[in-house]
Amino acid sequence: MPVAVIDGQPLHYIDQGCGPAVLLGSSYLWDRTMWAPQVEALSQKYRVIVPELWGHGESGQLPPRTQSLEDLARQSLALLDQLDTPSVNLVGLSVGxxxxxRLALLAPERVNSLVLMDTYLGAEPEATRQYYFSLFKMIEEAGAIPEPLLDVIAPIFFRAEIDRESALYQNFRQSLRDFPRERLLDSIVPLGRLIFSRKDVLAQLPRLDRDTTLVMCGQQDKPRPPTESAEMAELIGCSLILIPDAGHISSRENPDFVNEALLTFLANHA
Structure with a gap:
């Protein structure tokens, strides 16, 4: 994988295909494989760029000065600058x-179109914020994600009836188990606290271009339920697509539906 140095740390990314640039922003706790079906489909017509979150995949640790989601947006702009890519079609899932x-609000001239998937631009509800912070504390104390927590965290990302013996589920569960202690403490937990203590920017959503923005959400998404996506789509004034047979990681649970929706949207906006 190619690497860019951003804020003193190595950021690894996929850069595949030719054509208008599509930047895919990943979910917390997932590496580049969460976009594998989309990279394969989109790279036939587009240049697909997938940066890996700090502490995830092959990327380095969270840079010390990273304190907000605005910092992650700024770092993504720095990557685009290094890649000499003036503008992109941005597809972000969850923290992506x-x-x-925020990148589209900060630098609208750099974003030709925007797809918001299984995400929320409001603050984290206090009850879930406290719950996630309690999990982070347990992880810090153990220096690992303890076995019982694997069966608490992994199901959050999938529809309720997913086959827990499937490769998709088991590979993700194993990836959680495999996080090294140092990476958990210096990147994963601090990044999680940053994500779940984010500021509410819902009031800024009407500034986004309704004609070049799309909201998508898995019908069975538990952490980011469709009601949140509907709220955002109404504020933006854009279309909302609900993804059947999918929870939070809709890109992997129903890749054919997601690919068709993205290809249709990009054909009209890229």
Missing amino acids: GMWGA
């Missing part, structure tokens, strides 16, 4: 949508 929308 959180920093992606």
Whole structure:
């Protein structure tokens, strides 16, 4: 994988295909494989760029001065500058949508179109914020994600009836188990606290271009339910697509539906 040095740390990314640039922003706790079906489909017509979050995949640790989602947006702009890419079509899922929308608000001239998937631009509800912070504390104390927590965290990302013996589920569960202690403490937990203590920017959403923005959400998304996506789509004034048979990681649970929707949207906006 190619690497860019951003804020003193190595940021690894995929850069595949030719054509208008599509930047894919990933979910917390997932590496580049969460976009594998989309990279394969989109790179036939587009240049697909997938940066890996700090502490995830092959990227380095969270840079010390990274304190907000605005910092993640700024770092993504720095990557685009290094790649000499003046503008992109941005597709962000979960935290990828959180920093992606902030990037579009910060530098609208750099974003030709925006797809917000399984994400929310409001603050984290206090009850879930406290719950996630309690999990982070347990992870810090153990220096690992303890076995019982694997069966708490992994199901959050999928529809309720997913086959827990499937390769998709088991590979993700194993990836959580495999996080090294140092990476958990210096990147994963601090990044999680940053994400779940984010500021509410819903009031800024009407500034986004309704004609070049799309909101998508898995019908069975638990952490980012469709009601949140509907709220955002109404504020923006854009279309909302609900993804059947999918939870939070809709890109992997129903890739054919997601690919068709993205290809249709990009054909009209890229």
